[in-house]
Amino acid sequence: xxxxxxxxSNFGTPNYFFELLTTLKSKQDVSFLISDIEQxxxxxxxxxxxxxxxxxxxxxxxxxxxxxxxxxxxxxGILDSLNSVNQMMDKFNEFLFLALKNDDEFHKIFCSxxxxxDIIYKSLQINNAAFGLKHSNFKQLLIDFRAITNxxxxxxxxxxxxxxxxxxxxxxVLPEIKKRKIGIEEFKKSMQLQQLYGEEAERFxxxxxxxxxxxxxxxxxxxxxxxxxxxxxASYDNENDIIPNRFIEVKSYDGSTPYFFWSRNEYLTAKRxxxxxxxxxxxxxxxxxxxxxxxxxxxxxxxxxxxxxxEKQVDxxxxxxxxxxx
Numbered sequence: 001x002x003x004x005x006x007x008x009s010n011f012g013t014p015n016y017f018f019e020l021l022t023t024l025k026s027k028q029d030v031s032f033l034i035s036d037i038e039q040x041x042x043x044x045x046x047x048x049x050x051x052x053x054x055x056x057x058x059x060x061x062x063x064x065x066x067x068x069x070x071x072x073x074x075x076x077g078i079l080d081s082l083n084s085v086n087q088m089m090d091k092f093n094e095f096l097f098l099a100l101k102n103d104d105e106f107h108k109i110f111c112s113x114x115x116x117x118d119i120i121y122k123s124l125q126i127n128n129a130a131f132g133l134k135h136s137n138f139k140q141l142l143i144d145f146r147a148i149t150n151x152x153x154x155x156x157x158x159x160x161x162x163x164x165x166x167x168x169x170x171x172x173v174l175p176e177i178k179k180r181k182i183g184i185e186e187f188k189k190s191m192q193l194q195q196l197y198g199e200e201a202e203r204f205x206x207x208x209x210x211x212x213x214x215x216x217x218x219x220x221x222x223x224x225x226x227x228x229x230x231x232x233x234a235s236y237d238n239e240n241d242i243i244p245n246r247f248i249e250v251k252s253y254d255g256s257t258p259y260f261f262w263s264r265n266e267y268l269t270a271k272r273x274x275x276x277x278x279x280x281x282x283x284x285x286x287x288x289x290x291x292x293x294x295x296x297x298x299x300x301x302x303x304x305x306x307x308x309x310x311e312k313q314v315d316x317x318x319x320x321x322x323x324x325x326x
Contacts, residue, residue, distance in 0.1 A: 001061050002105035006134050008054025011141040013047040016055060017092060018085045021064070024074040025082055032072045047144075054137065062099040064092065093147050093165055097172040107180055109135060110173070116158075117222045118151075119234045119244045123160040124169070124225050125151060174225070198223075201252035201282040202232050208280075208294065209235045209248075220244065230269025231277065245276055249300075252282045258295055261315065270301045279304065 005011070023040065024032060034056060041052050056072075059065040066073050081091035100106040114130035117123075126148070131139040142148045148159040161169050202223055209219045216239040223232035234244040249270070251260035258281045270277040281295035297303045304310050 001099060001103045002135065002138055005054055005057055005061065006105075006137065008057065008137060010049055010051050010054055011058045011137050012052060012055035013049065013144045014085050014089050014092070016041070016046045016049075016052060017059070017064075018082070018088050019046070020055070020059075021074060021078065021088065022082050024065075024072070025079055028074070033070050034067070034072060037072060058141075062095045064095050089145050090164075093145055094168055094172070096145070096147070097165075097168055101173050101176050105135075107177065109138075110177060111180070112227050115177075115226055117220070117226045117229060117234075118160060119220055119222070121152065121160060122218070122220055123163060123166070125156075125158040125160045128157045128159065178224070197252050197284060198250070201284070201287065202250045204282055204287045205233055205248060205250045205280050205294065209233065213239045217241075223250075228265055230265050231273075246278055247273055247276055248278045248280050250280050250282060252284050252287075254284045258283070262300075267301070267305075270299070274301065275299045277301070 020037065020040070037056060038052075044050065046052075056065070060067055064075050064078055066075060075095075078088070078091050078095070081087050109130045110126065114127045116125050116127075118125045139148075143159075146162050147165055149162050151158045151160055202221060206219050206221055210217070213219075213236060217236050219236075220234040221232070222229050222234050230249070231247040232250045233248040235246040235248055236244055237246050247269070249266050253259050260279070260281060270279075275298060277299060279297045279300045281297070283292070283294070286292045287294075305312070
């Protein structure tokens, strides 16, 4: 959808769509052709814009409007949401996210390369550069409909998902992002199983941390959104702590001997965060037992990597030619 629409200059604003939709609702006994709607906004300026070239195409693509024999009709699913601009925006964003959840271009923007998780504002954030020039119109649409907002810290050149639409984003879009984050080529049976094990262990740790902190803190499941943060869960050392200060990488294993694989990114994150970084080792055979506690290692860069009771094996080497003339 986005690929086909990106040559348009304006996707419309909330005020444009509110006027369009309320007009169609009030005159449902009148047949509106595409040309009639174009005439409706001819020579009008709405929110400082006078060109509305991509608005109808977008509305048709996300099913807010329907067309048959060049006649435009309004989707009944939005009729009850036209009492105010804000109410219409909520419903519009719902239609928009549902239409985009399987759009390949959308997932090139909202992918691990461009996404990160802000533990302070408890929000998914996306780099401004993710949109580029070719999707600047889509970025403007998301801004106009307040689906994304500027990061509260101006120095951070990112947007964050509006908390008002977090549940909608999580339900409509997040499952597809999670499915794609390990790559289509790698999404085979063994990888599916490995991902399932990982998510089960992460859910266990989420519940464990909530109980450890007497259900007084909201624990962030960072890995639900981002695969390359270097940790899976952002928690707290104590229930009185204000900001997250325990960053947990969850590893699951099966059997009597604890083991795990550690990526370079996780290792470097542990080295940087030091005592704030933890590894929780979860035994899949035991985690359903009521009183089971995982193995919890603080600052694994020291407590594991430099402790001889843990055997280390190199899984693979990166071999790079230093002198291209050799």
